[in-house]
Amino acid sequence: MNMVQPKAEAKRRGLKLRTGKLLHQMRLNRQSYFMLAPYFLIFFTFTVFPVLMSMLLSFTDFNMLQFPDWVGLQNYARLFITDEVFLIAVKNTIILATITGPVSYIACFILAWLINELSPKMRAFVTLVFYAPSLSGSAFIVWKLLFSDDSYGYINAFLLENRFISDPILWSTRTDLILPILILVQLWLSLGTSFLAFIAGLQGMDKTLYEAGAVDGIRNRWQELWYITLPSMRPQLMFGAVIQITASFAISEVSKQIAGFPSIQYAGHTIVTHLDDYGGIRFEMGYASAIATVLFVIMLSSNLIVQKLLRKVGE
Amino acid sequence: MTMNILRFHRKRLNRSMPVDFLLFLLLSAVGVFMALPLVFVINNAFKPIDEIFIFPPKFFVRYPTLKNFEDLYHLLAAFWVPYTRYIFNTVFIAVVGTAGHVILASLAAYPLAKKQIPGKKVLFTCVVLSLMFSANVTAIPNYMTMSWLGLLDSYWAVIIPAFGSSLGLFLMKQFMEQMVPDSVLEAARIDGCSEVKIYWKIVMPMVKPAWLTLIIFSFQGLWGSGGSGKVYIYSEQLKTIDYALGQILSGGIVRTGPSMAATLLMISVPIVLFLITQSNVIQTMTTSGMKD
Numbered sequence: 166m167n168m169v170q171p172k173a174e175a176k177r178r179g180l181k182l183r184t185g186k187l188l189h190q191m192r193l194n195r196q197s198y199f200m201l202a203p204y205f206l207i208f209f210t211f212t213v214f215p216v217l218m219s220m221l222l223s224f225t226d227f228n229m230l231q232f233p234d235w236v237g238l239q240n241y242a243r244l245f246i247t248d249e250v251f252l253i254a255v256k257n258t259i260i261l262a263t264i265t266g267p268v269s270y271i272a273c274f275i276l277a278w279l280i281n282e283l284s285p286k287m288r289a290f291v292t293l294v295f296y297a298p299s300l301s302g303s304a305f306i307v308w309k310l311l312f313s314d315d316s317y318g319y320i321n322a323f324l325l326e327n328r329f330i331s332d333p334i335l336w337s338t339r340t341d342l343i344l345p346i347l348i349l350v351q352l353w354l355s356l357g358t359s360f361l362a363f364i365a366g367l368q369g370m371d372k373t374l375y376e377a378g379a380v381d382g383i384r385n386r387w388q389e390l391w392y393i394t395l396p397s398m399r400p401q402l403m404f405g406a407v408i409q410i411t412a413s414f415a416i417s418e419v420s421k422q423i424a425g426f427p428s429i430q431y432a433g434h435t436i437v438t439h440l441d442d443y444g445g446i447r448f449e450m451g452y453a454s455a456i457a458t459v460l461f462v463i464m465l466s467s468n469l470i471v472q473k474l475l476r477k478v479g480e
Numbered sequence: 481m482t483m484n485i486l487r488f489h490r491k492r493l494n495r496s497m498p499v500d501f502l503l504f505l506l507l508s509a510v511g512v513f514m515a516l517p518l519v520f521v522i523n524n525a526f527k528p529i530d531e532i533f534i535f536p537p538k539f540f541v542r543y544p545t546l547k548n549f550e551d552l553y554h555l556l557a558a559f560w561v562p563y564t565r566y567i568f569n570t571v572f573i574a575v576v577g578t579a580g581h582v583i584l585a586s587l588a589a590y591p592l593a594k595k596q597i598p599g600k601k602v603l604f605t606c607v608v609l610s611l612m613f614s615a616n617v618t619a620i621p622n623y624m625t626m627s628w629l630g631l632l633d634s635y636w637a638v639i640i641p642a643f644g645s646s647l648g649l650f651l652m653k654q655f656m657e658q659m660v661p662d663s664v665l666e667a668a669r670i671d672g673c674s675e676v677k678i679y680w681k682i683v684m685p686m687v688k689p690a691w692l693t694l695i696i697f698s699f700q701g702l703w704g705s706g707g708s709g710k711v712y713i714y715s716e717q718l719k720t721i722d723y724a725l726g727q728i729l730s731g732g733i734v735r736t737g738p739s740m741a742a743t744l745l746m747i748s749v750p751i752v753l754f755l756i757t758q759s760n761v762i763q764t765m766t767t768s769g770m771k772d
Contacts (some may be wrong), residue, residue, distance in 0.1 A: 191597070192633070194591075194597045196590075197595045200587045200590060201587075201603065202641070203584050203642060203643075204584040204588035207584070207640060207644030208607070208610075208646065209620055211618065212610050212646065213606060213610070214625075215617070215619075215621035216613075216618060216622065219617065219621055229750045246733065279503055280507075285766035289758055289759075291511065292762075293754065293758065294511055295510070295511070295514050296515070296754065297514070297751055298518070298706075300700055300754055301746075302700070302705065302722070302746065302750070303704055304517070304518070304521065304743050304746070305517070306519075306743075307520055307743070309623070310520075310736070311517065316536070317535065319539065322536045322537045324535055325536070332766040333656050333769070353513070353514065353517065356500050356695070358765075361765045362769075365762045365763070366763070400768075400771055401765075401769045403769065407770070408611070410612075412614070417616065440620075441616075441619075444623075445711070450620055453620050460613070460617055463765065464613040468602075472770075
């Protein structure tokens with residue numbers, strides 16, 4: 166007893182001292198906190214709070230008019246057991262993400278690496294050409310004109326003229342072609358922020374590393390790439406991975422514009438379009454929140470797993 | 481052939497001509513794939529109507545004309561809301577949203593990058609994690625928040641969330657951390673400058689490439705798609721130009737010419753902006769890496 170009390174007393178005093186110190190620190194830096202406040206007020210209101218809110222609402226039945234009803238895991242049960250369209254959406258999303266994610270990521274890197282060898286003027290021009298689709302907003306609708314069903318469609322006309330096909334392909338009704346077309350358009354849009362980050366990373370490389378590498382017996386550009394360039398670009402590679410992964414799971418506008426909303430037999434349906442269907446059209450907010458929560462978990466966990474893997478590059 | 485185009489910036493490692501040639505082919509093929517749709521837009525914007533409907537369709541324009549731009553002007557003039565209003569709405573949202581984002585994000589990035597304050601690690605981790613999911617996740621609660629705040633159907637429903645975009649803060653903080661030397665800040669503090677003054681007079685001029693980058697990223701997001709306006713704004717006179725152009729596009733195949741002219745005008749704004757700021761953007765992205 167006698168031994169415990171002073172200990173607890175000391176602990177309490179230590180805690181008090183620490184909180185006091187912390188408060189003192191914060192008071193000293195109050196200017197800094199004032200500078201942080203406006204941005205983080207908005208950030209928490211529109212990014213952090215909604216995630217938590219979404220998780221909470223996913224356990225309710227809510228139509229925006231009446232107070233939400235607590236329904237436990239019912240929404241999730243419905244999603245994974247009875248909602249067949251959701252399972253199609255998950256399947257499509259996974260197909261789209263596992264193809265466009267890695268392909269676009271590798272393409273961003275390889276193209277940046279090839280561009281790096283061009284003269285500065287040429288490099289600026291090629292960068293602009295490759296980055297222009299990401300800059301041009303909703304201009305990807307042009308692809309719809311290229312993939313028109315009749316023989317006026319440019320791709321049909323091209324294929325007809327060169328006798329690859331004898332009748333125009335009805336692109337919009339071929340459910341087996343919708344995902345490949347979406348992948349194509351998504352790849353067209355995917356040389357974005359990460360591509361620029363990789364170009365920048367390669368330009369900022371320490372040139373003496375290459376010279377040291379040559380002394381150490383690096384023979385060709387492939388060895389140079391693997392042993393010198395990739396390891397020293399790890400921070401950019403990790404940033405690029407985050408951007409590409411998040412984008413590849415968020416495919417929705419492209420699907421809506423190219424395949425239609427809802428698409429024929431849900432052939433282009435993704436988790437996000439399913440979410441928009443329930444949140445924006447049917448106003449089943451509880452159910453839509455469950456979809457949003459599933460999407461959140463998929464995006465965050467795949468990002469964290471890839472981050473963990475990339476940390477091993479060159480180690 | 482490849483030798484003239486590829487210029488090597490250091491002593492060349494042994495390379496083989498065939499591999500160089502293959503890589504050059506690869507680069508050209510991707511270039512054609514990336515450029516084709518935009519070249520298509522440019523050509524169709526200048527095609528007279530008989531060339532648009534010629535069969536079989538020809539990719540390149542033969543007798544360019546400005547007729548489509550004229551038609552576009554007449555179509556826009558026939559709208560119930562004057563088209564200048566749509567343009568004003570777009571410019572207002574893009575400019576105010578971008579300006580606010582650049583100021584608030586850099587104001588917050590400075591203490592995160594350069595001050596030792598309790599809690600900054602937690603805040604920055606939140607920002608990094610938020611890069612790992614898209615805005616779709618937060619759409620539903622945000623709609624409710626907007627309705628509670630009475631901001632539905634106003635510019636602010638689009639503008640205010642744009643202020644808090646996380647990519648901008650991330651890039652700005654990384655750039656400040658690596659590009660602004662502590663000694664300069666220390667000297668200013670000894671001279672008695674307040675933190676806000678240090679931020680505005682010393683840090684901001686030093687991070688010009690970063691804020692130019694934030695401008696182009698934020699502007700491009702708000703310009704092309706009108707941001708989240710599709711969801712939040714339903715009054716006709718508050719809608720953005722991309723909505724009006726969408727209406728023209730939905731007029732069907734006869735509107736191909738004018739809508740291509742419209743698309744060309746729309747995309748040329750961010751492309752020109754990027755052309756001007758390109759070297760600054762690349763410089764900013766040098767520091768974009770994630771450390772741990």
